[in-house]
Amino acid sequence: MRITTVGLDADDTLWHNESIFRLTQDRFRALMAEVAAPEVLDAKLAEVERRNLSLYGYGVKGFTLSMIETAMEVTGNQAPSPIVAEILAAGRDMLAHPVEALPGVEAALADLAADYRLVLITKGDLLHQEQKLAASGLGDLFAAVEIASEKDAATYERVFARHGDGAARAAMCGNSLRSDVIPALEAGCYAAHVPYHLTWAHELAEPPVGHAKFAELASISELPAWVRGLG
Amino acid sequence: MRITTVGLDADDTLWHNESIFRLTQDRFRALMAEVAAPEVLDAKLAEVERRNLSLYGYGVKGFTLSMIETAMEVTGNQAPSPIVAEILAAGRDMLAHPVEALPGVEAALADLAADYRLVLITKGDLLHQEQKLAASGLGDLFAAVEIASEKDAATYERVFARHGDGAARAAMCGNSLRSDVIPALEAGCYAAHVPYHLTWAHELAEPPVGHAKFAELASISELPAWVRGLG
Numbered sequence: 001m002r003i004t005t006v007g008l009d010a011d012d013t014l015w016h017n018e019s020i021f022r023l024t025q026d027r028f029r030a031l032m033a034e035v036a037a038p039e040v041l042d043a044k045l046a047e048v049e050r051r052n053l054s055l056y057g058y059g060v061k062g063f064t065l066s067m068i069e070t071a072m073e074v075t076g077n078q079a080p081s082p083i084v085a086e087i088l089a090a091g092r093d094m095l096a097h098p099v100e101a102l103p104g105v106e107a108a109l110a111d112l113a114a115d116y117r118l119v120l121i122t123k124g125d126l127l128h129q130e131q132k133l134a135a136s137g138l139g140d141l142f143a144a145v146e147i148a149s150e151k152d153a154a155t156y157e158r159v160f161a162r163h164g165d166g167a168a169r170a171a172m173c174g175n176s177l178r179s180d181v182i183p184a185l186e187a188g189c190y191a192a193h194v195p196y197h198l199t200w201a202h203e204l205a206e207p208p209v210g211h212a213k214f215a216e217l218a219s220i221s222e223l224p225a226w227v228r229g230l231g
Numbered sequence: 232m233r234i235t236t237v238g239l240d241a242d243d244t245l246w247h248n249e250s251i252f253r254l255t256q257d258r259f260r261a262l263m264a265e266v267a268a269p270e271v272l273d274a275k276l277a278e279v280e281r282r283n284l285s286l287y288g289y290g291v292k293g294f295t296l297s298m299i300e301t302a303m304e305v306t307g308n309q310a311p312s313p314i315v316a317e318i319l320a321a322g323r324d325m326l327a328h329p330v331e332a333l334p335g336v337e338a339a340l341a342d343l344a345a346d347y348r349l350v351l352i353t354k355g356d357l358l359h360q361e362q363k364l365a366a367s368g369l370g371d372l373f374a375a376v377e378i379a380s381e382k383d384a385a386t387y388e389r390v391f392a393r394h395g396d397g398a399a400r401a402a403m404c405g406n407s408l409r410s411d412v413i414p415a416l417e418a419g420c421y422a423a424h425v426p427y428h429l430t431w432a433h434e435l436a437e438p439p440v441g442h443a444k445f446a447e448l449a450s451i452s453e454l455p456a457w458v459r460g461l462g
Contacts, residue, residue: 092286
């Protein structure tokens, strides 16, 4: 059963994302330095983000709202107002941040696009993901783009049924074991993990070592050879 | 050329939306009553929303961020902090607001679904739109759901090529002349306007009176007969 379709995650697979969140969180810590200890702030932000995830979903707008809510909670609703304006500005800066493909991405995708249908499969804010893809210059390499509110096995079944020849004839590649690898394997895809140097706590999971359809790759540059080797 | 596919807008076509924004804006005015005159606040909010639209897109999260930014701007960054917490709560209330189909919607869709492929075509926050569709109980009537960052002629061409037999064999129905009717006509669809009693200023446009493929309907209950009459 030949592989015809390759799915690719976007954030931290094709371009930086988590590092931008971390830099913004550093900025948030600095803004709040006089009113909250960094470890108290980090713990509260993680709690607020987790609480809001089912309402806000993934992405910068929800993160910005959660930073403001955190600032309010750690100060008993007494956060100095200029801080709120600074948090809003930090969120806008994230949305307007330049997008640059990670090393090796363009070459690997161009190589694969010659022989396979490439499908971008990501979550986050719809508009922002579309804008990042456009800014990356990688858009023309993809046959389809799917922005989903959650990436579970049903998502991969649906996407590869729509844009390919089903999950069994697809390979998925991404930096998140939890979102890109494990549910894709559950759906019956092959799946390769290409780690990013940072992982959001929410995305952590155990690697499915020993699974027949799983591979751990050191870099996206190894992806074309691995996919071709699947037959 | 028989019509095979019917596209439907969601917000203010299938369920209330603008009225919830207006109620939240009333709540915002009341919260800010001691620090800003209502007309000053409204004008500033409209300006901030317009400025942020290309970054935030449509939806409740962007609206909430714009309310907070407005509160900061009209007070010179001195908005009382409890107000910010109240605005965040108002945004969360919007996201958690119960969804109820507008009168006549369920019957009209059930009628149409017997003979046509129904496609939901909407913009806004991806997760929130999916949650509203699930809460509405209307999900099973749709063959497909497309949540787009913008609704222009290219969107309708793409969606009806993917889920139907092309725009020429599709009819679109919605409350916004600007987003649902005019671009759908441009794409070559038939298009029916079913007004909602409130329209966001951004969505206002001139009706394409006299266009051969356009109809103005008083209620969604008139939609099935109009679609069947197209041949």
